[in-house]
Amino acid sequence: MDKKAATTADTMELLLLNQTAIRTALEELSLWVSQRGSTHIHENVLVALTTLDTHAEAISIGIERLRS
Template sequence: MDDQATNIADTLEPMLLNQIAVRAALEELSLWVSHRGSVHIHENVMAALTTLDVHAEAISSGIERLRA
């Protein structure tokens, strides 16, 4: 792996970890809202979190390719 690919992977990895942490926090808040009766809001948040999951998978794959 060349230095540029290493630097890119090293930069993307903490960004991915931040995205995963934000996703987890949003899910916790969404569950809290759901338990207080706002099921529609919870469903909307969960749909948005699905997009974060898809993007996290793509970022993870890109990091793996850079490190190969």
Template structure:
């Protein structure tokens, strides 16, 4: 395997981990909201937008490495 493929494969695994962690955090945040902490939930959801933005950049980088 060449370096670009290895890097792309590694980034893809990290990206999948990021998606899983984001989903878990969102689940916990929803649980917190259901117990009355709407502000905490709103703050968490706003912060998760950063993960969403970075996910797009990671996808683009993986695609460029695979070309």
């Protein structure tokens, strides 16, 4: 792997870690909101979290390709 690909992979990995942290925080907030009766908001957040999960998988594949 050349230096440029390694730098790109490292940067993407940091972005993925940030995305994972944001996802976790959103999930915690969503559960808190749901417990207070706003189940509609909770359901909307779950849809967004599914999208984040899908994108995280694609990013992980891209990182693997850069590292190979």
